[in-house]
């Protein structure tokens with residue numbers, strides 16, 4: 001028997017559809033159009049693709065997209081001045097600074113310069129603190145997308161054992177916070193974890209956010225578990241370029257109850273959640289009820 005495939009593409013299309021509908025209503029009723037500003041410094045090819053896709057999907061949902069592309073040698077002070085202008089711009093409801101930034105910039109300083117209310121990536125220290133203390137926060141897009149798929153699949157997550165492999169600030173830690181908020185019993189594993197295989201085998205929900213191609217084999221998966229594979233790894237196999245996750249899909253698919261594929265799982269949900277966060281930020285900024 002094979003696992004249920006959690007179709008992130010279909011989920012994401014559904015989220016984008018709902019966002020587009022709500023943006024239309026916001027416009028009709030209040031004459032407001034949400035705006036998302038994306039700042040890209042340098043020419044990292046993967047970042048350029050992400051930024052292009054974000055801009056395209058922002059416009060497709062009826063929102064305004066403002067792209068700011070700066071050369072790699074831009075000074076930190078110039079970037080901070082741009083963020084200040086965007087913070088003050090009432091047409092801009094969400095600000096995203098594409099990471100990674102060039103080495104000569106202090107990413108923490110830059111991210112913490114964004115108005116927390118416009119921090120649609122949820123990386124500002126205020127939003128991190130709000131999430132950790134169970135208050136209303138801007139939630140990082142990738143973990144939010146994972147949570148939406150998990151809730152849709154399981155209904156209630158309460159009491160389930162969740163293992164998150166990876167402890168980055170952008171995926172692992174906020175994912176663990178969200179699962180804790182939904183009353184899972186959460187374990188965060190990382191490169192120093194002892195007997196990772198055994199830790200993973202105890203997981204009803206296994207989230208892999210490591211960045212190592214197929215490092216989690218099928219026999220680390222508890223029978224019937226739900227596997228969320230965040231990893232995006234570019235490899236070459238049989239002379240062809242391929243995207244694979246952090247989980248060995250064929251093996252895990254035989255044992256898991258449900259699994260996200262790579263590509264087509266978590267990836268598409270990330271941008272969809274960014275659009276949803278921008279809409280939320282716009283509603284909050286205008287004192288309007290938040291979209292559900």
Ligand code: NDP
Pocket residue numbers: 142165166167168169170171172189190191192193196209210211212230231232233266267268270
């Ligand atoms: P980071 O490199 O920031 O973090 C990786 C984490 O994995 C670290 O906590 C590290 O542990 C842990 N790790 C590394 N090796 C091992 C190991 N052998 N055993 C156990 N844990 C290990 O990565 P990100 O969190 O930014 O991204 C993770 C993956 O998710 C990447 O493939 C990335 O491309 C993908 N990604 C996908 C997104 C999407 O939209 N689908 C969005 C963001 C990321 P330690 O802290 O001890 O070093």
